[in-house]
Amino acid sequence: METEPKKSDEARAAFWSANKRLISILLIIWLLISLGCGVWWVDWLNQFTIGSLPLGFWIAQQGSIYTFVILILVYAICTDRLERKYGVAE
Amino acid sequence: MSLATALFEAVADPSRPWTFAFIGITFGAYLLIGWRSRVRETRGFYVAGQGVPAIANGAATAADWMSAASFIGMAGLISVKGSDGAMYLMGWTGGYVLLALLLAPYLRKFGQYTVPDFVGTRYASSSARIVAACCAIFVSLTYVAGQMKGVGVVFSRFLEVPLEIGVVIGMFIVAFFAVLGGMKGITWTQVMQYFVLIVAFLIPAFAIARILTDGAHSVPQSAFLFSDLAERLNQIQIDLGFDEYTQPFTSDTRLNVFCITAALMFGTAGLPHVIVRFYTVPSVRAARWSAFWALLFIAILYTAAPAVGMFARYNLLNSLHEAKIVETEVVDASGDDGGRTLYRLESPKGEALDWAYNWQATGLLSFEDLDETGTISLAKTSAEATIDKDIIVLSTPEVAGLPAWVIALVAAGGLAAALSTAAGLLLVISSSMAHDLYVQFVDPGASEEKKVMVGRLMIVLAICVAGWFGINPPGFVAETVAFAFGLAAASFFPAILLGIFDARTNRQGAVSGMVVGIAFTAFYILGNQWDTIFSVTRDAEFVRPWYMTRWFFEISPQGIGTVGMLLNFLVTVTVSRLTPPPPAEVRQLVEDIRVAG
Numbered sequence: 001m002e003t004e005p006k007k008s009d010e011a012r013a014a015f016w017s018a019n020k021r022l023i024s025i026l027l028i029i030w031l032l033i034s035l036g037c038g039v040w041w042v043d044w045l046n047q048f049t050i051g052s053l054p055l056g057f058w059i060a061q062q063g064s065i066y067t068f069v070i071l072i073l074v075y076a077i078c079t080d081r082l083e084r085k086y087g088v089a090e
Numbered sequence: 091m092s093l094a095t096a097l098f099e100a101v102a103d104p105s106r107p108w109t110f111a112f113i114g115i116t117f118g119a120y121l122l123i124g125w126r127s128r129v130r131e132t133r134g135f136y137v138a139g140q141g142v143p144a145i146a147n148g149a150a151t152a153a154d155w156m157s158a159a160s161f162i163g164m165a166g167l168i169s170v171k172g173s174d175g176a177m178y179l180m181g182w183t184g185g186y187v188l189l190a191l192l193l194a195p196y197l198r199k200f201g202q203y204t205v206p207d208f209v210g211t212r213y214a215s216s217s218a219r220i221v222a223a224c225c226a227i228f229v230s231l232t233y234v235a236g237q238m239k240g241v242g243v244v245f246s247r248f249l250e251v252p253l254e255i256g257v258v259i260g261m262f263i264v265a266f267f268a269v270l271g272g273m274k275g276i277t278w279t280q281v282m283q284y285f286v287l288i289v290a291f292l293i294p295a296f297a298i299a300r301i302l303t304d305g306a307h308s309v310p311q312s313a314f315l316f317s318d319l320a321e322r323l324n325q326i327q328i329d330l331g332f333d334e335y336t337q338p339f340t341s342d343t344r345l346n347v348f349c350i351t352a353a354l355m356f357g358t359a360g361l362p363h364v365i366v367r368f369y370t371v372p373s374v375r376a377a378r379w380s381a382f383w384a385l386l387f388i389a390i391l392y393t394a395a396p397a398v399g400m401f402a403r404y405n406l407l408n409s410l411h412e413a414k415i416v417e418t419e420v421v422d423a424s425g426d427d428g429g430r431t432l433y434r435l436e437s438p439k440g441e442a443l444d445w446a447y448n449w450q451a452t453g454l455l456s457f458e459d460l461d462e463t464g465t466i467s468l469a470k471t472s473a474e475a476t477i478d479k480d481i482i483v484l485s486t487p488e489v490a491g492l493p494a495w496v497i498a499l500v501a502a503g504g505l506a507a508a509l510s511t512a513a514g515l516l517l518v519i520s521s522s523m524a525h526d527l528y529v530q531f532v533d534p535g536a537s538e539e540k541k542v543m544v545g546r547l548m549i550v551l552a553i554c555v556a557g558w559f560g561i562n563p564p565g566f567v568a569e570t571v572a573f574a575f576g577l578a579a580a581s582f583f584p585a586i587l588l589g590i591f592d593a594r595t596n597r598q599g600a601v602s603g604m605v606v607g608i609a610f611t612a613f614y615i616l617g618n619q620w621d622t623i624f625s626v627t628r629d630a631e632f633v634r635p636w637y638m639t640r641w642f643f644e645i646s647p648q649g650i651g652t653v654g655m656l657l658n659f660l661v662t663v664t665v666s667r668l669t670p671p672p673p674a675e676v677r678q679l680v681e682d683i684r685v686a687g
Contacts, residue, residue: 012681012685016684019684026187026191030187030188034184039177039348039351040348042338046338051315052315052317053314053336060173060338061179061396062314062315062396064179065180065389066393068183068187068385069382075190080375083375083687090373
């Protein structure tokens with residue numbers, strides 16, 4: 001199913017805009033979870049509980065870090081796919 | 091005391107033979123790896139021949155990143171700060187998302203040896219390269235001094251070898267593998283050091299989780315989430331007059347926690363010794379995947395640390411508050427200060443607290459029965475116990491009653507953390523001096539052998555400077571390390587990011603942005619911290635005209651890097667639009683690095 005790499009200027013431009021869209025989505029999630037839920041809204045989130053901890057506290061000290069790992073994993077997988085789709089892999 | 095007497099006395103302390111054995115074995119392994127990865131050409135010396143597999147680079151990056159401070163200090167810091175400790179946890183991990191998505195793959199595609207290489211080429215400017223090289227040297231040097239001191243502290247505390255000898259031994263070990271193998275030697279020793287430090291951190295963490303939950307939870311992360319320890323700790327904190335442990339914004343305002351977290355995240359992404367690790371992998375794809383492995387490996391320690399911090403605080407308050415004084419003895423009575431009083435304590439439940447007695451000898455833990463009730467009070471209003479945050483991790487194995495070899499393992503882990511970070515920083519200093527300054531400006535026609543020779547010489551020089559700082563730390567080092575992140579965020583990060591994502595950014599924009607960003611941040615920090623940085627009192631005559639309080643929305647100097655960074659972005663973009671676009675070859679370069687193929 002591998003398409004012949006064309007590496008044309010259009011393919012490169014199309015890859016770049018798809019890549020920028022992917023990065024934007026992931027970074028918005030990054031911002032909302034870390035500086036949003038982990039800092040700015042942490043006391044409001046603390047009214048809910050997860051396990052035996054206040055939710056905001058858990059996100060700030062654990063959940064945010066798990067989210068970061070998943071975000072990078074999703075980025076690595078999706079970019080591999082995008083590169084194949086547009087035929088711009090190395 | 092000489093090494094020989096230290097060896098002799100080792101018989102007295104059950105953990106010391108183990109400590110000698112573990113440190114001997116791990117150091118021997120580092121030397122062996124260093125010998126086997128010796129290199130002859132610059133590509134091997136600076137970027138390990140770009141042949142490091144993604145997962146190995148991930149482990150090396152994790153060891154490179156996690157310093158003596160992460161290993162020894164962080165859990166203690168969180169345990170003191172409570173909920174607000176999250177600023178370090180998120181700050182020092184969240185930056186990897188920025189690094190992986192915005193910088194690492196493109197810098198790998200660019201693919202030379204250093205960060206100043208990129209800045210100099212992208213902005214077609216030698217002065218930008220020099221500024222970047224000097225920033226890299228300054229940031230790395232302040233950072234490395236703390237690592238060498240960490241090595242000395244571990245030696246002096248666990249082996250009772252004098253701090254100076256500890257630093258010198260550490261210098262020789264790093265010098266051996268860094269000079270012979272350059273980045274290649276450093277990389278493979280860092281991979282090994284990661285495993286040493288993570289095992290050394292996790293074994294006591296698992297043990298204390300199990301002990302405090304009566305065997306219900308062995309995994310620290312799940313004990314943290316599911317056991318009732320947080321509730322019990324909150325109750326103890328309230329009884330003693332403190333805020334609840336899980337209560338946010340007790341140490342600083344919401345805005346400041348926000349700004350400090352952001353400055354740490356953006357600064358992490360801009361630190362040169364982390365960025366160069368991504369030059370060593372074989373492909374752009376490998377750069378993306380190794381960022382994932384790196385953060386995964388880091389997250390194992392960073393999610394266990396807050397659990398250890400909370401458990402340790404619970405355990406400390408629980409066993410030391412209302413502890414009965416069994417016996418007191420005065421040591422060094424002939425000294426100038428009239429000696430110190432050591433306390434033998436018994437917990438409220440009647441168990442002897444030997445670890446509390448042992449740790450008083452280091453000066454990191456001290457007691458004074460001010461109200462003469464025969465017990466120690468840890469209530470907020472009393473000042474009967476002084477507990478240094480560094481003993482939180484180091485004393486956990488003893489507090490949890492773990493066997494002597496675990497204590498020795500923690501010492502080996504602390505050394506692995508300090509040495510691996512020191513090696514990475516020393517390579518950045520050496521490559522900035524040899525590759526960016528010497529070869530570029532002094533001797534552009536140098537042969538391959540000469541380039542590598544200069545690189546090796548610079549590493550030796552850097553090690554000597556770092557060792558000297560480690561033994562005689564200038565007062566400003568501890569202060570500056572805390573601000574290195576803010577300075578990196580306000581200078582490097584916008585220049586690299588816009589260099590990739592905005593083709594219109596030109597030399598004029600980038601240089602003025604960096605200058606404004608770093609000047610604003612440094613000025614604000616100096617204005618607030620003038621007294622501590624230069625070790626003078628606030629009333630000193632020459633300080634007064636310079637001294638400024640937090641004039642910008644009450645933002646703390648640790649968080650001001652975030653504002654400096656925004657300012658940098660604003661200036662760079664504006665100035666670039668008002669001046670001519672960059673030349674065609676630079677626009678071609680930007681087009682080229684954006685796509686892997």
